[in-house]
Amino acid sequence: MSDTIIELVNLTKMYESFTAVNHLNLTIRKGEIFGLLGPNGAGKSTTILMMLGLTDPTTGSVHVCGINSTSNPVEVKRRVGYLPEDVGFYDNRSGFENLMYTARLNSIPDKEAAQRAEQLLIKVGLGDALKKKTGKYSRGMRQRLGLADVLIKNPEVIILDEPTSGVDPKGVREFLELIVELSRDEGLTVLFASHNLHQVQQVCDRVGIFVNGRLLGEGNIHTLAQQLFKDHPYVVEATLAQNASDGKVSNYTVDWMKHVLQPIEGIKTISLNNDVFQIESSRNATAEIAKAIVESGVTLNYLNKKEYGLDEIYYQYFEGGENHG
């Protein structure tokens, strides 16, 4: 059991009548990469602002590294690096100067800061653009500079708010690799807030799904799927070979399939669309289905037990969220 590093208890934030964050309970453990996944306007950024003490919660408490963010934000900010969405820099200064400014704000002696800034810029791949004005940086470069900026204070936790929006796919991949590497090598805790589920799926150990200010599910992707789809039937997809010489083409109907699968227990529904049979059963009957179809004398082209990925989880939750909200 590892230590808790971020702890949100019953956190609520109201803007007049609008509830941005609704009784949020969340714990993030040291050293993990936690993905906060939710659509735009779900309250992710508000939650992050409360973690940093930049906004006060209406009720509830936030503790980061054991320090209350609301009453002692400066101590929290000393330990937490925050990369805001669409980060900006002083355009008339170079990347190096921008980093030095952050370092000075963190009371790092100039000599140490200069060394670190240079190392970090090389690490994030901006070694050549060291003396270039940030106004001339591309979006991806700015984002990487942002990461260096977050790391220069040597934080325990880094919070990234939509760090990959507007960055090209290659840049995104490099960025994500960098985050994983950092978390692994330096034991950093990473909170990754994003609406992009594939990126979250790629890097995060645990995911929290956040819709309309509420945390709808939490855990790794496998547990999330189990939690969500426990009432759902197993779905098997099958396509059959169209054997014209057999003269049986027209017989591949739902009724025919029902007849074939009759002996198997727990088959619920069978549907056919675009030549793909969708067979729902209350238990895992994949092997038996395959056997029955093959024994009926038809060539089985494709059989797949459907796995629920983050996509399905995401849509399922968002539908749920919208229905409840």
Add this chain to the structure above:
Amino acid sequence: MKFITNTLKEAKIMDNQMAQNLPLTEPRSNSNTMRIVPQWFGNENGVKHPFWVIVQKEISDHVRSWRFIILIAIIALTCIGSMYTALANIGHAMKASDVQNSFFFLKLFTVSDGTMPSFFVFISFLGPLLGISLGFDAINSEHNRGTLSRVLAQPIHRDYLINAKFTGALFVISVMFFALGFLVMGLGLITIGIPPTAEEFWRIVFFILLSIFYVAFWLNLSILFSVRFRQPATAALAGIAIWLFLTVFYPLIVSLIMKALAPSQMEMASPLQMLHLDELRITLMRILPNQLFSDATTTLLMPTVRSLGPLTMEQVYGTIPGPLPLGQSLLIVWPQVTGLVAATITCFVLSYVSFMKKEIRSR
């Protein structure tokens, strides 16, 4: 004695142990130890307090910006222009029997031939422009650039930023005004060859300080707008609108009111009535920061000014016409200075409060 040295030694050892233990108690996994925030003016390792880091950056931003270079060029030009007219006309201003000749040097700042305003009129005209242009994008440009949330995510208190914005701009203004004032003094010294007396020197220093207060008022007003308005252009326009209103329209309104209140020529107005009317006019005008500024500068730079309100014959009767000493002049302008400082502080408090309440979101 031995006992004392022992305990001292022990205390020292304890101190050392504590110093050694300190990093261990830190829960950090990283090798680098906790950084202690340096004292107010920084520590011996050259680490500055974060507040001064921001101030330093603000100053260097101002000094490097085109805006500041343009402003300084305008102000230097007007300075040279007013110097030129002052020097050209100073001969006429000097009369052999005049008691004011004892304050000959101050004339450099006040004399004009009517074609070109004098130095202090220029300052009262350009000061607001300077203040507004240094402050109108203080907060909103940081917000629009996306740097505000990044800077505030550093371990600093939120008010450091706005305080440092004010301090930085004020520092730039102060240096500029002192430099200009002393340059004018030096140029005057070279051309006319009469050194200023100590009193004249102090009067000029107080005049410069007063100008700084005056510009600080406009600076704070525009910082307030920069907190309130998202677009720098809106903030700048709001500042200029207020400036125009106060310099052009407000005096018009006051004169309209006075005309309406003035007794018609048919009636015989008592002197007391006239006095009250004049006092009302002066009170209304003194709401204006520029009125306060010009009242105060006039008194400081023209030692013969004895009062800023109307004087009755009884009050003047028996006075010896002569310049006031510096202390007395300062006493006369004290209310004006207090008013200016109060207006400055009010603006600053308003912008401080609205900045502290503001929610900082990225862009």
